[in-house]
Amino acid sequence: MPQTSLSHRLPQQAPAAVITARDVVKTYGDFNAVDGISFDVQPGESFGLLGPNGAGKSTTMRMIGGVSQRTAGELSIMGLDPDQHGPEVRAHLGVVPQQDNLDEELKVRDNLIVYGRYFGLPYSYLRPKADELLEFAQLTDKAKAKVDALSGGMKRRLTIARSLMNDPKVLLLDEPTTGLDPQARHILWDRLFRLKEAGVTLILTTHYMDEAEQLCDRLIVVDKGKIMAEGSPAALIREHSTREVLELRFGSERNTTVAPELGGIGERLETLPDRVLIYADDGEAALEQVSNRGLRPITSLVRRSSLEDVFLRLTGRSLID
């Protein structure tokens, strides 16, 4: 810090939000895909939109990128309205769309360089950048391969590498690991975590609670175009669920008939078609109470509460239907 800096004399201010959304609405016909949502994202933050398919997450992402014009509300991306200044906003965004749209007619490395050209960047910058990002995406030995020869996980990593070619200030990830096998997901999470550590602002949508828990500093739970809750994963769980959950399976016929006999155990009871959930701070103690009542579940499991439980509590539905 140079001595002339004024920062020590000014009151500490929160950095200006990278993204500010106020009462944003998107209407298709008479259907509100996004129905008045508001949030702020701070620089360097990893911000998630968690919700089931059709909750309005992707539409929100598209509005942030200015490729979908909002019907009402205010939206500011790094100080600009994306509807008015789409190209300038997108110049500083990285986008990983829900479905890979890699250029199948170009080889792996060319995909990166040609994409960088779309931002008007010079080859002298793009060539070393492409090599650096191939290394980051663990695709260096595939540089000259055709895109359709890559596995699903590799394509996804290439899409992420591509989205970083313009050194974006904000990275938008729409369902980044949907359709990947567990190993590929973990590799991808590791890469995204490195970006987060490097200070890239991440905005991601997901309907996987474990993904949200691993990657998001803060998230909003979205359902039917509305925000149901907002906070860090841990705070949301603390606020809307108990510490532990006891899952009991009595067989699909018996779950609903047994449920009334479980009254009074734990703080709350949730009956699903395939299982009964008992919310309690001490799951083992709850299980003991169940067996003291002479009830014998086919299987029982005590686990920590997750965002899935938060979602179930807020909407009465599961995240993945």
Place this chain on the structure above:
Amino acid sequence: MSQHIASQPLRLEPSRRPLGSLYAGNVRAVFSRGVKATWGTNWAIMISGFVEPVLYLVAMGIGLGSLIGTVTGPGGAEIGYANYIAPALLAVSAMNGAVYDSTWNVFFKLNFAKLYEGMLYTSLGPLDVALGEILLALLRGALYATGFTAVMGAMGLITSPWALLMIPAAVVVAFGFASFGMAITSYMKTFQQMDWINFIMLPMFLFSATFYPLTVYPEPIQWLIQALPLWHGVEMLRQLSAGVFTGAIWIHLLYFLVMIVLGLILTTGRLRKLFLN
């Protein structure tokens, strides 16, 4: 790798460029992507589009022409039949090149490869994409036309120095077809609709005064043919080939300029509606 990001001020400046939300001044990136992608593709298919009018020139011009002898060309001079149809087939050649690229290839990139969707999620605008792709189709039309002109030269069918102007004129024809072809394709959703393009192209090729003068038709049909673009291309190139000009050549040129501008406006608007709505 991106350590500097958090320390940068995250305020963007609005651009002052006119048409800022439609055009980023980066047509070159779209065009060179197309060249790079085409380079590795099937050359046999590329060449087939060029060969077709050449085969017509040989079969009709030399074969059928030997029975026909001479016909009345532009300005009333008697010219060989091959000389009569060669400039018309040059127009067809330019049209073929432009239309192949701007219809089927664009249809695929639009609906299956999701190429334009990806491009428009960068700082490119719809006008950059439209112009880049149209120029690519134009390039193919121009290559076909240049090749065809060389064939005409080799067959001794170039008789006037004005005929060299046929190449830039063919580029204008290709531009018109490329621009309008992409505009039409942007409205197409199914393969059946795409087949309609072929259904229109073949009769237009056969009946646009390509092989015989317009005067053989009854008047209403003449009007119909004159409304279609290929006839204007055929007439324009035929005049240039003979070095005999009438004022109508400006009308032909104007027809293509309108086609180019209209195609660009429609394509840009359509890309915007499809991907930036």
